[in-house]
Amino acid sequence: MKAPICNVCLKSEDELCSMCEDKFENGKITDTDINVSRILHNLSKEHASLKDSEIIKTFEAENVVVIATAKGDGAKVVGRSGEIVKKVADEVDKSIRVVEKSNEDLETIKGLLSPAEVESVNTVFTPNGQEKKIVVSDEYTGKINLSEDEFEEIIKGITGTHYRLAFE
Ligand SMILES: [Zn+2]
Incomplete structure (x- = not known):
């Protein structure tokens, strides 16, 4: 299994090696990365697909x-x-959404928003420069378990691009 933390740290219970500790200090990995990676690593003993x-x-x-x-x-x-x-989900006490990072941002965006459908992705010009805007039908307002801000932060974290989400 490949994870945000190294193999040694996947197997350990609490401490991080100096390399992973550095990544943690620099904000490249978070408590959630560490926690979820270790949970999945544990589960890989009974679920070989992992x-x-x-x-x-x-x-x-x-x-x-x-x-x-x-x-x-x-x-x-x-x-x-x-x-x-x-x-x-039982261990972290929240629901889980799995999304694949694709070479095509649009595929990743669709995965994160599913079952809501993406109507369009447009480049818009604002006083602050160009912006990419994802339009989802407003019938899905409140039906995605992420807020707009959360969605935008996550999609930037995965794709490296800033997208804005709008329900219209
Ligand atoms: Zn490590």
């Missing part, structure tokens, strides 16, 4: 923890009928 999965990053929002995986690894982390994410 062994060749890659966890890129995790994000903790108010109502949900988002796990970003490498492309093609989402199903390995979700497990059959969601059995793996259910166990993770």
Whole structure:
């Protein structure tokens, strides 16, 4: 399993090695990255699909923890009928959403917003410069368990690009 923390740290219970400790101090990895990676590593003993999965990053929002995986690894982390994410959800006491990081930002965006459908992604010009705006039908307002701000922060963390979410 590949995770935001190294193999040694995946196996340990509390301490971090000096390399991972540095990443933690610099804010490159968070408590949620460490916690969720270790939970998944533990589960990989009974769920072999996790062994060749890659966890890129995790994000903790108010109502949900988002796990970003490498492309093609989402199903390995979700497990059959969601059995793996259910166990993770029990441990972190929040629901879990798994999203694959794709080469195409739009695929990642769709994954994070599903089942809401993306109507369009437009470049708009604002006094502060260009901005990419994702439009979702307003029938989904309040039906996504992430706030607009949380969504924007997470999608920036995964894709490196700032997108703005709008319900219209
Ligand atoms: Zn380490």
